[in-house]
Amino acid sequence: MAENKNLEKYKISTMEDEEDYFDNVEMELDYSISITEGSMELGKDNIKEQKKYMRDSHGDMDDEEFLQNMQSVNNDEAFLRRAAKRLEVYEHQKKVPYFGKFVFKYKDDEEYLPVYVGMSGYQSDMNGQQLVYDWRAPVSSMYYAYEKGPASYNVHVDDMEDDEFSGDIVEKKQFLVSNGRLKDAVDTDSNINDAILLEALGGNSGVKMKNVVATIQKEQDAIIRNRTAYNLIVDGRAGSGKTVIAMHRLAWLLYNYKTLESDNVMILSPNSIFGDYISEVLPELEENSVPEKEFDSLLEELLFIEEEYESKLDQSEFIIDSGDQDNQRMRNIKVKSSISFYDSFNEYLDRYVSGIKFRNFHYQKVEYTGEDIAAMFNGRFARKPVYERFENIAYFIVDRVEDNSPKEFPDEKKRNLARQIQKQMVNLFAERNLVELYVGFLAEMEKKYPGISEYRNEYGKICYEDILPILYLQVYFYGCHSYNNIKHLVIDEMQDYNIFQYAVIDRVFGCRKTILGDRYQVLFYDPEETVVDVLTKIFAKRNGQGGYELKELFASYRSTAEITEFCNGILGGEGVGGNTVERHGRVPEEIQCESLDEAVEFINDKLSYGDMDAYDNIAILTNDEADAYEVYKQLSEYTEVTLITNQSVVYAGGVVVLPKFLAKGMEFDAVYVMTDGAYDGSMVTRHAHYIACTRALHELYVLDVVQPQ
């Protein structure tokens, strides 16, 4: 066959060939740097001259000429900014211009295309040749998806065109490059060579999450480059790279969808410390950092009831402190986050709404009878959500008001009027008071769940598990501001949100989403109803719109094989992840301590005798903030240590003390986990313990403090 003959003829490159290519790219980069620097110098001189000219001839210029000059200065300044950015990329590329290569032979074509894959692409300034391809470019996808042999790739323009190119990969190499020197070139049959991945994983954790472009795995890449899902749900075990995938997916989306700018995407993250931790992955990937939000700030922004309510953190502390106890509130939290509670609430609201007695309504001189309104509400708009029905009727009334007016209303005025009327109608017909209405529902549920009516905590604030249905209720009647400018939402730690939160998120963000998490990393794990059940319910296709794809990840990249095995043991065989590459280290140790003092002494000894010197980031994870403060106070007498609380916004590394639930999504070289007594007793303690222990890369110590102070 012709193709095979070609494959035979093809000569695999030698180390010498690769060194020549590398030297050539380095030389070209030097040339590009020098011409960019030259053009920047010229640009700066130009700006200086233009500004001088404008100063000197200010009096002689008319407005138009002045504006033209200003515009020209602005253009030159924009050029300078772009050039500076390009220079930064070149400097980066000088250190590691590319990390991999493959040679592709197009089907029915005699040509061989060598594709060198790097963090960013590079086109020669001498002859326009593409010497390096950006890892996000369509052709580069083959590097991650295929071994040697048949391969193909697609070229899209946003979501539209779909050209497929197929052929064969006849050569595949990975390079070891450091500080501008080619150290090795490894021929590889597999996707990503294990030795190189092992080297990447063996390093220390950073203060910020790092990019892993050179070693992205096939199943991770398929998620990063997914184009088909409206809502892409990724359920992956601890350390399987979900956060890494989320960040790389954003970089890929921004590169491949030209209509998407960095302020059109948003990350919903668990807390601000986590936000800081991931903040630099994207700039490192040369995209501007993207806006980020915590659910609680969305809650604050949307909710307009006056009463005080708890934060997520208050609730988490309560749960962890309760641990094994079977108290009323713990039972309530579980019920109030369940799908059946959500369904019952919706039934209750439907009943409530169908019982609304519409009376005559007038706005200015326009009058509608109660029957007219009821006919619209229960007839023509009946299939729409309640707030939309009120909104539609409100627009109807606005049109009548406009008819009575001599002038047409501008859109803005119409919108404002409609909003005003909608609010009046909801107040008049539907809502007694949001909290009261919710309390009425709780009273109904008492028969089934005795004690469910309690909705305030010991300080009189509305509990977190109750404020979420109340927010949902508000959105049910009033709708809410939606983030129309957001075209893609990334939700990390998906298991942290319940069904009411997802129902609200769905309403606020109608855009495509990538939703990642681990169904097992929750305090209330219920195999009968996991976050995946919630997500597949809320994001199911409706009227042919939306829908989801669900992917699972089982491989773990974070921890040594010993730590992974230990963590799998905590869940007793459930939710097991395995290591792809066998990275070995110390077996985790479990130490019994009589008191917190003894535990602190143990950690202090470890830190003082140099056992931890190889590590950059060490964490001590406690049950709650009070314990964290106590450990911090004691330990800081001997060593430099940072306390991380809910208010912290920056993570600076070193030795840190923090409550377990703030460590979500983060990782540390060595981790000391404090527990108080048996952690394998209840589901809550077991899962909290699992979350804490899976944060460790190289070493893990469990300090079982029998009698906490």
Ligand SMILES: Nc1ncnc2c1ncn2[C@@H]1O[C@H](COP(=O)(O)OP(=O)(O)OP(=O)(O)O)[C@@H](O)[C@H]1O
């Ligand atoms: N393909 C890869 N190459 C190199 N390192 C990787 C790869 N995938 C993941 N990692 C590393 O594994 C660690 C865990 O990744 P990440 O934090 O994204 O996992 P996760 O699934 O979000 O974990 P968790 O749910 O436990 O928070 C990180 O140090 C990350 O850099």
